[in-house]
Amino acid sequence: MSQKWWTLIKSAPLWLGASILTSGGAMAASDTSATNVTASSGEQLLAQAAPGTSTNVAPEANELLQMMERSRSGKRLNTGVYNDPMSQVNNVNQLRDVEPTAWAYEALRSLVERYGCIVGYPDRTFRGDRALTRWEFAAGLNACLNVLERLIQEGVAVVREDLEKLKRLADEFAAELAALGARIDNLESRVAFLEDHQFSTxxxxxxxxxxxxxxxxxxxxxxxxxxxxxxxxxxxxxxxxxxxxxxxxxxxxxxxxxxxxxxxxxxxxxxxxxxxxxxxxxxxxxxxxxxxxxxxxxxxxxxxxxxxxxxxxxxxxxxxxxxxxxxxxxxxxxxxxxxxxxxxxxxxxxxxxxxxxxxxxxxxxxxxxxxxxxxxxxxxxxxxxxxxxxxxxxxxxxxxxxxxxxxxxxxxxxxxxxxxxxxxxxxxxxxxxxxxxxxxxxxxxxxxxxxxxxxxxxxxxxxxxxxxxxxxxxxxxxxxxxxxxxxxxxxxxxxxxxxxxxxxxxxxxxxxxxxxxxxxxxxxxxxxxxxxxxxxxxxxxxxxxxxxxxxxxxxxxxxxxxxxxxxxxxxxxxxxxxxxxxxxxxxxxxxxx
The missing domain is CATH 2.40.160.10 (Porin)
Structure with a gap:
């Protein structure tokens, strides 16, 4: 699981930008501004954590932070297979877009509406009426993950149900997240080589x-x-x-x-x-x-x-x-x-x-x-x-x-x-x-x-x-x-x-x-x-x-x-x-x- 979360964190910046071009502007970039989180009647809030710590938080939130910390110091998944654009897929779902009526789409939209973790259109709304590729969806998911991590560390209350949604979504899109991470590594190495060795007249x-x-x-x-x-x-x-x-x-x-x-x-x-x-x-x-x-x-x-x-x-x-x-x-x-x-x-x-x-x-x-x-x-x-x-x-x-x-x-x-x-x-x-x-x-x-x-x-x-x-x-x-x-x-x-x-x-x-x-x-x-x-x-x-x-x-x-x-x-x-x-x-x- 730690490898999946690590891949989530690494893949967001590039593919969140790609989502702007291919999805007609449904999602643009993560919004890291301060967010006021409120819970509707009957929703259970996790205990607030002291800023910069995870000491006095509910088990779900503490588990989330520990998983992120372990993933940063751990090894990346062996994702060499994804370097081949024609590599084999193991599930037909990997070839499908995420439709607005899907459970995953609805779950992500609820997170966006509650935490403002994705900036959408100029009126700052996320319009969930267009399908997203699985790559775009994974980038948006990671943006919400980063926002929730920050909120927990800063002592802002987070709904328990939302943490459970994130875990389930991460499991479902683990393959895409791993592939995106490998592609980012490849692109970074290419850019570094070009900057050091090539200049075009x-x-x-x-x-x-x-x-x-x-x-x-x-x-x-x-x-x-x-x-x-x-x-x-x-x-x-x-x-x-x-x-x-x-x-x-x-x-x-x-x-x-x-x-x-x-x-x-x-x-x-x-x-x-x-x-x-x-x-x-x-x-x-x-x-x-x-x-x-x-x-x-x-x-x-x-x-x-x-x-x-x-x-x-x-x-x-x-x-x-x-x-x-x-x-x-x-x-x-x-x-x-x-x-x-x-x-x-x-x-x-x-x-x-x-x-x-x-x-x-x-x-x-x-x-x-x-x-x-x-x-x-x-x-x-x-x-x-x-x-x-x-x-x-x-x-x-x-x-x-x-x-x-x-x-x-x-x-x-x-x-x-x-x-x-x-x-x-x-x-x-x-x-x-x-x-x-x-x-x-x-x-x-x-x-x-x-x-x-x-x-x-x-x-x-x-x-x-x-x-x-x-x-x-x-x-x-x-x-x-x-x-x-x-x-x-x-x-x-x-x-x-x-x-x-x-x-x-x-x-x-x-x-x-x-x-x-x-x-x-x-x-x-x-x-x-x-x-x-x-x-x-x-x-x-x-x-x-x-x-x-x-x-x-x-x-x-x-x-x-x-x-x-x-x-x-x-x-x-x-x-x-x-x-x-x-x-x-x-x-x-x-x-x-």
């Missing part, structure tokens, strides 16, 4: 679509501070040539990511993208007005490109390698922080606010990276990335090592679970004709001082840039997050005929309020200075100081649809106070799937 598709309406406002086209070096006639000619664009635009961006894993701990990403977002520099005269989701390496004609192709995997514990051939950015290997404003589809509306441009923007796209997590306190990352176009060009002055490239190291220090401190060093080389010291977030002078609208022109030159950046990300409270960064770079021309160098500076601060008016909604404010170049030898400086501020409210319509209205303003754009301020309003809707 899997490719997952996820995507993001942006619909946006944007409008830039300014009274005049923005020039650089070299405008003062021109004659009035030249200034008038430039003002006539360049007109500010003030028209609203409706744009879109579509991304489809194919993420493949070969080991379960790696990822091969292939991204297909199309984008119709224009570069607002053309309309305003300043890179500072650029949107955060406009294309960097592709045009905005809505053509489709493979924009990402790189692999990330762990060689051993805490050590991750990165290999990329298409658009593997510095921010894909380094940790750029800024969790609420860095993503292009759901983060900042302006390009500058997304990340520190002096250490997270530069020549990249093709190369290698490695990250090692020493502990929860310290993670170190190193990389070498070549400009994507140069890396596949075999001509002199190009290639992986002679074209534009970036190499650097980052240390992320995490004193607490809510505070990250990023310290980053980056050395970048920009070949002649491809200089962009500010990552397209500053003035034309800061981008390439050697070709910045000088009246007589200068000799184009390659440049080196050595940058350092520090950043803090602090989740001060569950509803409040701070990000702040600062960066400095020393830039030097690499041309024997043109000796020049200069200093670049940038800073920014962001505060985000989480769950404003709705869970998942984020209200963010940002303010900082885009990269500014000073003390340029044999070249122009940024004379004044630009401040860029942004405000946005990210509101989740559903779990996968976000709408983000916002505005950002550029005061004294291009670090030149003669320019009129630029205002950019945006309403961005993001669909994720």
């Amino acid at each position: 899997t490719t997952k598709l996820n995507g993001e679509v942006i619909f946006a309406y944007a409008n830039a406002f300014s009274d005049d086209y923005a020039f650089d501070s070299t405008f003062d070096n021109r004659t009035p006639r030249q200034q008038a000619a430039l003002e006539d040539r360049f007109r500010v664009g003030r028209e609203g635009i409706a744009v879109s961006r579509t991304r489809l990511n194919f993420d493949t894993s070969f080991t379960g701990k790696d990822r091969l990403r292939v991204r297909v993208e199309s984008n119709t977002t224009p570069n607002f520099t053309t309309a305003t005269g300043s890179n500072m007005a650029r949107l955060g989701f406009d294309p960097s390496g592709t045009d905005s004609t809505n053509d489709t490109f493979i924009t990402d192709l790189y692999y990330r995997g762990s060689l051993f514990k805490n050590f991750t390698v990165y290999v990329g051939t298409t658009n593997m950015g510095l921010e894909d290997v380094f940790n750029p922080g800024n969790p609420y404003m860095e993503p292009s589809g759901t983060g900042a509306l302006s390009r500058f606010v997304r990340r520190n441009p002096l250490v997270f923007r530069g020549p990249d796209g093709n190369g290698l990276g490695a990250k090692y997590k020493f502990s929860n306190f310290l993670t170190v990352t190193a990389l070498y990335l070549a400009d994507e176009a140069d890396a596949r060009n075999p001509l002199p002055g190009r290639g992986v090592f002679n074209g534009s490239f970036s190499t650097g190291v980052q240390a992320v220090v995490s004193p607490t679970r809510t505070l990250d401190i990023n310290l980053t060093y980056l050395h970048s080389y920009f070949r002649e004709g491809a200089v962009n010291l500010t990552g397209s977030t500053g003035s034309r002078i800061g981008q390439d001082p050697s070709t910045a609208y000088l009246p007589l022109g200068t000799i184009p030159s390659a440049w080196n840039r050595d940058s350092v950046g520090a950043q803090i990300d602090w989740q001060a409270f569950p509803w409040l997050h701070f990000t702040a960064w600062g960066g400095y770079a020393y830039a030097e021309a690499k041309n024997p005929d043109y000796d020049s160098h200069g200093d670049l500076w940038t800073f920014n601060g962001i505060v985000s309020f989480i769950d404003v008016l709705k869970e998942g909604a984020v209200l963010s404010f940002s303010g900082g200075m885009p990269p500014r170049i000073r003390r340029v030898e044999n070249g122009p400086d940024d004379k004044d100081t630009t401040i860029l501020v942004e405000a946005q409210y990210k509101y989740p319509i559903t779990k996968n649809i976000l709408i983000t209205p916002g505005v950002y303003a550029i005061f004294d754009p291009n670090h030149y106070e003669r320019n009129n301020d630029i205002w950019v309003g945006v309403v961005r809707t993001t669909f994720q799937f």
Whole structure:
């Protein structure tokens, strides 16, 4: 008998779930909530037991508890015969369903009604009007057995007649209970083997679509501070040539990511993208007005490109390698922080606010990276990335090592679970004709001082840039997050005929309020200075100081649809106070799937 009870206990979880699928929902799961047991007139209650004991209970209840205890420490029935789905049956009753009119069915239903040991339909009723297979019936029987055992141990009164019903039912369904136990053992061993030895290569598709309406406002086209070096006639000619664009635009961006894993701990990403977002520099005269989701390496004609192709995997514990051939950015290997404003589809509306441009923007796209997590306190990352176009060009002055490239190291220090401190060093080389010291977030002078609208022109030159950046990300409270960064770079021309160098500076601060008016909604404010170049030898400086501020409210319509209205303003754009301020309003809707 102890073997039967042991089988009852073991078999319930799996086959009770099976009963939901095959019986049309007659029974769903055991309900282990507290049950108030009452006895009708004339029914005899067993004496209550002290919680956790079986000392002062009636003989039937004590016998029941002792049988359960012995069965847990005993051996299982030899049920190997049931592993064969076509094994012989000894009684035709084993092939029959349990009909609602059968004694066993009525007995189980009475237990369910009294003790609530099976949760049935949403109204918590057990509707005994459908036949059950013997396997389903055995699972339900075991659920009631477990509830009665708990009630006895907790000192709740149990009707003597109900214990007798359970014993009789256990005898009648002993064969099914034994077979179910054997099948559970077999399934458990199979699952354990698969978890330890097998991983199926899997490719997952996820995507993001942006619909946006944007409008830039300014009274005049923005020039650089070299405008003062021109004659009035030249200034008038430039003002006539360049007109500010003030028209609203409706744009879109579509991304489809194919993420493949070969080991379960790696990822091969292939991204297909199309984008119709224009570069607002053309309309305003300043890179500072650029949107955060406009294309960097592709045009905005809505053509489709493979924009990402790189692999990330762990060689051993805490050590991750990165290999990329298409658009593997510095921010894909380094940790750029800024969790609420860095993503292009759901983060900042302006390009500058997304990340520190002096250490997270530069020549990249093709190369290698490695990250090692020493502990929860310290993670170190190193990389070498070549400009994507140069890396596949075999001509002199190009290639992986002679074209534009970036190499650097980052240390992320995490004193607490809510505070990250990023310290980053980056050395970048920009070949002649491809200089962009500010990552397209500053003035034309800061981008390439050697070709910045000088009246007589200068000799184009390659440049080196050595940058350092520090950043803090602090989740001060569950509803409040701070990000702040600062960066400095020393830039030097690499041309024997043109000796020049200069200093670049940038800073920014962001505060985000989480769950404003709705869970998942984020209200963010940002303010900082885009990269500014000073003390340029044999070249122009940024004379004044630009401040860029942004405000946005990210509101989740559903779990996968976000709408983000916002505005950002550029005061004294291009670090030149003669320019009129630029205002950019945006309403961005993001669909994720």
